[in-house]
Amino acid sequence: MSQHDDKRRRLLGRLSRQFAYTAPVLALVAGGAALQATAGNTSTEAGFAPVTEATLLLASNHGEAEAEGEAEGEAEGEAEGEAEGEAEGEAEAQSSDAVQRPDGYTPGYSETDANPQELLVRGEELYYDTSLSTNGLSCASCHGSDGQDMGYKATFEQPFPHRVAMASDQFGMPEVHADEMVQVCMVAPMEAEPLEWEGEALQSLSAYMVEVQRRFAGETHDL
Ligand code: HEC
Known part of the structure; x- marks a missing residue:
């Protein structure tokens, strides 16, 4: 019972962090659409509204989908983590495996010199x-x-x-x-x-x- 509450609390914490990070992005996306519409549309106002609404709609659907996906992912991840006794670390950060330079990798660009x-x-x-x-x-x-x-x-x-x-x-x-x-x-x-x-x-x-x-x-x- 209390274990369940604990799980729920961690999930909520994770979700709210996700939203805190999603919200400014939505503002950026919506703002960008408005800017583009203002710059590109000199004719009617009719052309302006649909772009903004569609973008907002897309953005809000996206937010919901993300919340669901996150909830599922968290539930699965947690089940695995607990099985391996790793539940602690998992609430903190995701694994860096997919984003960290793999062994034997040689970058084909330079961080110190000019690039082609x-x-x-x-x-x-x-x-x-x-x-x-x-x-x-x-x-x-x-x-x-x-x-x-x-x-x-x-x-x-x-x-x-x-x-x-x-x-x-x-x-x-x-x-x-x-x-x-x-x-x-x-x-x-x-x-x-x-x-x-x-x-x-x-x-x-x-x-x-x-x-x-x-x-x-x-x-x-x-x-
Ligand atoms: C939804 C918004 C979003 C999109 C899309 C996005 N980023 Fe970012 N990006 C961020 C945020 C937020 C940060 C974090 C800034 C921080 O934590 O310092 C960031 C940071 C970065 C940084 C690090 C800056 C630094 O201090 O070194 C780089 C580089 C970068 N992004 C490149 C990309 C590239 C390339 C893409 C496309 C493949 C991309 N971003 C797509 C939001 C985004």
């Missing part, structure tokens, strides 16, 4: 690609388009690897390389599978993020 222009061009393309996510978002939905660099905190002024609150809070990683951070955003906010480690998508997005980091820090960059 073709990687940057491809990386920028993917940054706007909503097909990378399962929830209709692209990286730019949250981080803004060219040069806006939204949603990054002061930690982003440091070259990679460095500490990022989301990676540390949700995955227990004390610091991350650019490719690991791309994977964190793929798995968490983009709700997708991690990208293939040595594939061109991860390598070009990571190279692009290294240059965005340099721009954010006010350093020389290749964007």
Whole structure:
């Protein structure tokens, strides 16, 4: 009985954290749609409303789906965790296995030197690609388009690897390389599978993020 209450309390705690993190994102998404509509639509107001409503509807459905999915995931995860006697750690952070550089992996981009222009061009393309996510978002939905660099905190002024609150809070990683951070955003906010480690998508997005980091820090960059 009390064990059940305990489980419930932890689940609620997890859900409310999830919502605390989802809410500002919804505001961003809705705000972005409004901005786009304002900028792109010079004709009627009729064109404006549907975009905003549809986006809000999508956003709120998305929030509910996330809550359900989270509840199921938590129940399953907890059952397993308890069987293995690991229930404690599980409420704190998810496993970093999927987002941490695997053994024997060699990155194909550089965090210290310039990156090939073709990687940057491809990386920028993917940054706007909503097909990378399962929830209709692209990286730019949250981080803004060219040069806006939204949603990054002061930690982003440091070259990679460095500490990022989301990676540390949700995955227990004390610091991350650019490719690991791309994977964190793929798995968490983009709700997708991690990208293939040595594939061109991860390598070009990571190279692009290294240059965005340099721009954010006010350093020389290749964007
Ligand atoms: C739903 C919103 C959302 C989406 C979509 C998203 N991110 Fe993020 N991203 C965040 C948040 C929130 C943070 C956390 C900031 C922190 O904790 O410091 C973050 C942090 C980052 C950082 C770390 C900044 C640092 O300090 O090093 C990088 C890099 C990044 N995102 C890249 C991406 C890429 C690449 C994509 C697309 C594959 C993406 N993000 C998609 C919300 C998002």
